[in-house]
Amino acid sequence: MKLKKLAALAVAGAMLASPVMAELVFPSLSYRTGPYAANGTPVADGFADYMTLLNERDGGIGGVMTKVVECETGYSTEKGVECYESTKGLGALIYEPLSTGITYQLIPKATADDIPILTTGYGRTSAANGNVFSHVFNFPANYWTGASVAVNYLLSENGGSLEGKKIALVYHNSAYGKEPIRTLQALAEKHGFSLTLLPVDHPGQEQKSQWLQIRRERPDYVLMWGWGVMNQVAIQEAANIHFPMDHFIGIWWSGSENDVIPAGMAADGYKALTFHAVGTDFPVFADIQKYVVDAGLAAGDGSNVGTVLYNRGMYGAMLAAEAVKVAQRMNGVADITAGMMRDGLENLVISDETMEPIGFKGFAPNFTVSCQNHGGPGLGAVQQWHADSKTWEMVTDFIEPDMSVIQPLIDEDSAAYAAENNIAPQCN
């Protein structure tokens, strides 16, 4: 009898329950555990907090609430693919995999499933060619533009010539770390500098050989494509051999507070590239504090707000949210599908007019996405670490890459991918 009553109550409850509300689902393939947790956590927090802000401040996007579905990858490619498979059926609008390895695996899957992928500053560089990679977007910058921005910065530091200079590349010995090599070799040929390649095996805790070689060969500059513990060890080893920190430049994944703080004052002057601003001097951060952190709704304890990787996660969320708005306008519906989201990304315009109302004006460069160009302008700036105040400072404006070198490489690589996978050009 009791059981019958309970069953009746359950049915009545289900009938009285409010109808299912539409939600904009954003899977977050995060890594809060494992060897890269220290970097994965602030990125995931930034992403989640911005989506919370949209719900709390604006009532969602176009009146539809956002929902972040987090799935822990531990930075493992296999787990990343599992996360994709387990969340794509939840109405996923877009994936930002936070890993080049996972991105490579998801490109064919997501394309077949008509779900777009956004890889801001990582992933497959030649995906910038939207003609071939219909569902992959890697704006506003990629590894090849990063390499070119670094060289252009060094050119500006050396009166426009790098002739006879020696540049060493210390890189993570993986697909990610090897990405800039081709570009740097082409640029070395063009500008007459010599390039020494120094791979570091995963995880990068032991780099004595590489830094002894740098001490012997005394390159003028060292560039770094590192991640995780490799960054901290490299910066410490550079300090140990008294390599001038202002001649040591990391890619944007080697330029967070996590990378420099362990070396203490020795890291002072270290430089890194970035494709967005540092710090909290933008109106959106006041909103994050008011609507998310102070309201007790932050994904973390709020201590990461304004750090490089938190800002990057937030920026990724903002780009996705702006693409949703474009898709909603294009289709005249608020509850969009992943296919509409793809179209939204392809017609995204980031300008002062879009950035100012949402508190991001000046946070990152303006750009326009098109069917052909999924990579944006590739602008990057240089930031420098001040160890005494524990802050990054932007020391340049956003610098343009040398597309005359990069575009042929993008075209060549994407053409090879298209031929291998029988992909017809998608743009007219």
Place this chain on the structure above:
Amino acid sequence: MMDQFLYGTEAAINGLMTGVMYSLVALGFVLIFKASGIFNYAQGVMALFGALTLVGIQEGQVPFAGLINAIFGTNIQKFGWELPAVAAIILTIGVMILFAWLVERLLLKHLVNQEPIILFMATIGLAYFMEGVGDLMWGSDIKTLNLGLTQGLNETIDAATYDWFGYGFYIDNLDITAAIIAIILVVALTIFSQYSTTGRALRAVADDHQAALSVGISLRFIWVVVWAIAGFIALVAGVMWGAKSGVQFSLSLITLKALPVLMLGGFTSIPGAIIGGMIIGVGEKLFEFIVSSSWFGDFFGFTMNATENWFAYVLALIFLVFRPQGLFGDKIIERV
């Protein structure tokens, strides 16, 4: 040519020093394997846990703060005090002893007389458990060790070698400290195992569990002692490696560097761990130096980089072919 000889010598000396750092990790494995026949997969995580606990205690961090805040809606992070390094080290050693006792009570006690593979699997579980507990207790952010360990170029050696050879050798002060600590550890462990009652009991257990039990030695007590010492060594290894990179979860991966050392030096020899580490260290650094040099490239038409990880294992495997028990390991005798 003289230049290359000097560079090679520098690489070899640095290899010796790096090898000592590997040995610090390998020592913990040896102790536990020697006393209980368990290959402790969790040794690397113990190094991470020890270092995390040391920084947490020193900085007055509230353990499980994230969990407490999530459950009770509070915002507590720190106790508000900072401990001197010595006090923090003593308290951390206490935590590692407590950890050893818990491992014995909750894990090993229930697995007496099980196959070695079962015990090995249990330590895999222990590793994952400890990694999770470490994350919950102290958080996953990178922590900076503040023990006053000096790092970087040793100016005295640099100046002296420059005067002698016209080229200053780079030796890291941290590596020198690690070498001194390793020597002290080996001497202390040798004295402990040779001259103390507990040490002799430990050796008896290592030789024959059943015989040791029959003369009244408490196997469970010895296991607690061994795991506590291994915990202390893990703490030392965690501190030395953490001083370079900050204390972070990738510290647990230092076990990858200890495995070839164990294969080469033997799983049951304390001096073997040290000498094995040095051979691996020198071997991998010299090999990397040779195959990445321009004269190697001129001669063979190619160069190689990032060889250290795989070369250490290749070197260990070569030794294994001739001495399966490692250089100093106990000879394997199977009675049929």
